[in-house]
Amino acid sequence: MNSTSKPPLLRVDGLRTVFALPDGREVAAVSDVSLALNAGETLGLVGESGSGKSVTALSILRLVMPPGRIAAGRIHFDGQDILALDEAALRTIRGRKIGFIFQEPMVALNPVYTIGQQIAETLAVHRIARGAAARAKAIQWLEAARVPDAARRATEYPHQLSGGLRQRAMIALALCAEPSLVIADEPTTALDVTVQAEILDLLRELRASLGLALLLITHDLGVVAEMADRVAVMYGGRIVEDGPVGDVFRTPAHPYTQGLLACLPGTSDGRRLTVIPGTVPSLGQFPAGCAFAPRCPHRLGACDVAPPATTSIGADRRVRCVLHESATGVTS
């Protein structure tokens, strides 16, 4: 992992999250996912729809609802075994030690309470402040999230705010209990590009001033490149490649990562874009072997037999691909 001797803030090992189908069969949305995040570090979790990135995030907070369940793996956060905790202990982690920012603030915010009430309520639940002190603190957090005219905005309801302001309110809500980790699931996907840039600036600023670790889930490689220290690329429920963001994007090792970077507009000469043929597999239809094999230009016989193991390929880099398996250093 990392050269530091301190254990990582968050460590996920061999996570497998399954969903039961109506016929009783179970399909894995997430398989054998391992990742680690140090205090103050930002990890970008990249993937397309159905890749398992959001289910991974929900699993970390044990928010996977039936028919889904965590079938295997270990999740350690700040010295605690998340999967062994009872609900009461979990509540002291959710929102308090791990903050959550969702894609669509209109859904995550409660429409019948004002922004200020929602932040004050969170502060009261976590016994940080109550009453007038909580209300004052709520305004301070809105100011920290660069909500203009915060005292007035605190008295407004979510629908009265623009998309960008709503996302700022959501960030204030996620940070008000001063968590050490924030999980942000597509925090800027619903926003316009200039608003996105402002929100990313804000996240960068608050991350630095509060020393936050950030798990940033997104499909936008540009956002990851600008925000993250490390990146993990998911496909078909597995992490297919991870490593320092600059290294992975400069010399991608997995054919999927290579394809994803190559098909971005502006990367190929002329008008035609480089294409990854085929479509993203949907849940329950992942192939037996490597999930990317049907679309892969380097497909071999071995690809269809079993999912490839994770191979270490240099400093802090891993890939899950038979092309790299011949090299030494198989870690799982």
Add this chain to the structure above:
Amino acid sequence: MTPLLRVSHLVKEFGGSGWLRQRTTVRAVNDVSFDVRAGETFGLVGESGCGKTTTGRCILRLIEPTSGEVTFKGTNLATLNSHDLRLARRDLQIVFQDPYSSLNPRMRVGAIVEEPLIIHKIGNKSERATRVAELFTLVGLDPAHGSKFPHEFSGGQRQRIGLARALALNPSLIIADEPVSALDVSVQAQVVNLLQELQARLGLTYLFIAHDLRLVRQVCDRVAVMYRGRIVEVAPADELFLDPAHAYTQALLSAVPRVDPADRTVRVVFDHEAYQAEPLREISPGHLAALR
């Protein structure tokens, strides 16, 4: 050479009527003028609420414009009666953003593609079936799948079906409103390339409405940037991206997250409060900007 499509002084106002309601009107499209030349891809970009989608719909009169002219092949669409408008629309089609909501879930996809032919009374049953099979092949789908329903297809395939429907009547202009933004990144490129192949093969002209600036640069010949209902800049795509003149265009371009650190530029922040509408003027040949 006269342009294929000329939009002049297009205005669309919403609101304003209604009993007991304030008579406030919003100009969603405000004095928009541009030309689209035959065979080119003309991009209309801007952020949500800038009026780009409303402009596209006003051209087809899916939304009635408040004023202004839309001249297509020499005919002013804005004044056509409904019969003539329907005839004109054969030549002027639209592909929508959302491949999930723009296809009727209860119709078989073959019937969806055939519908425009029936409405316009083209061919008999067997001729139409041949044409539908031809269209499926054209957009890279298996004609044998015509009896399936939309939900049996992926997003990318559904967008191909929407495209086949738009092509059924051999249009010369297609308004593509965010045609790939609902698709997965790895699938977007397939649909973008298909649009370009079809353009080369069928001599199509595109009005390409999008918010993804990276994509617009890749596919468009010329680009117009919209802000608060107005066009603030029009230029050949490369020139717009390399040498944006309007402060809003500069802000928009500088906000795009870059994968390659070498591409990163200093962010330009646009002062929305200080914005003042100016008329477009030519600052170099073919490059117009709303600057004083």
